[in-house]
Amino acid sequence: xxxxxxxxxxxxxxxxxxxxxxxxxxxxxxxxxxxxxxxxxxxxxxxxxxxxxxxxxxxxxxxxxxxxxxxxxxxxxxxxxxxxxxxxxxxxxxxxxxxxxxxxxxxxxxxxxxxxxxxxxxxxxxxxxxxxxx
Numbered sequence: 001x002x003x004x005x006x007x008x009x010x011x012x013x014x015x016x017x018x019x020x021x022x023x024x025x026x027x028x029x030x031x032x033x034x035x036x037x038x039x040x041x042x043x044x045x046x047x048x049x050x051x052x053x054x055x056x057x058x059x060x061x062x063x064x065x066x067x068x069x070x071x072x073x074x075x076x077x078x079x080x081x082x083x084x085x086x087x088x089x090x091x092x093x094x095x096x097x098x099x100x101x102x103x104x105x106x107x108x109x110x111x112x113x114x115x116x117x118x119x120x121x122x123x124x125x126x127x128x129x130x131x132x133x134x
Contacts, residue, residue, distance in 0.1 A: 065091040086112030093121040104129035
């Protein structure tokens with residue numbers, strides 16, 4: 001009997017999310033979660049100096065993940081600073097690395113944790129703000 005498929009959450013940290021499945025490189029498939037209302041998040045971030053990074057899967061993150069997949073090997077340690085949706089950390093974990101995702105945004109940390117759990121990937125998700133002195 002096959003194991004039940006993991007269910008993608010509809011809401012994380014009070015925000016509706018959607019699933020985005022990506023083929024990073026041949027054999028490296030990753031799922032990230034992003035805000036279902038990404039356009040609203042972007043608009044709000046412009047008006048109130050918000051932080052849209054975790055809400056949206058950025059093209060630069062896809063490019064970075066492809067590079068990670070091409071160089072990371074099992075046993076490497078990868079630090080994803082300002083992880084956002086966590087694509088680089090999730091890719092590193094899929095490639096067998098020890099992945100650590102750091103972000104100041106509670107929503108970012110929640111979507112990375114949920115995406116890692118959904119795919120049974122080990123990603124160490126931690127709070128970190130580069131602007132703080134701690």
